[in-house]
Amino acid sequence: MEAFVIANAERYYGVWLITRCGSLMKTGYNLHYWGLCLFILMLIGLVSRVVAFFGMITFKKK
Template sequence: MVHLFQWSVLLPVVLTLIAAQETKSATMKILADLCYTKWALEAFVIANAVRYFGVWLITHCGSLLQNGYDLHDWRLCIGIFLLYGLVSRAIAFFCMATFKKK
């Protein structure tokens, strides 16, 4: 049981490291797009960029452009993030029902 808790802490850290890297190869880009942490980070950055204006937005436009974030993708990011949540809960329910754990 201890290994399960260690895995649940380690997985988001590893996925965040993968999603935050600069992706030059197509394989790493696909892998980063599959990480739910990429979509959460993008939604967070876009939400903050939309909230502020002026100098703050000008200084962060380079960061938005460098990471490939689009200000109009916020709903897409939240939708994908919610989809990952639903799928992971369905898998957890299936495993719980299959192995009859309470």
């Protein structure tokens, strides 16, 4: 999400861009933390697959 917001920031203009970049800096967004972003995406994917698997077992679906 961080990389998406920062990469698309050039499409915005005017005061909105200034306030958006200011709020991103306050919350600590950093494009260089891509390893953490990939890890979180993989973790969310793994957790969702585990939940889906247990749901299939619980409801006896294949």
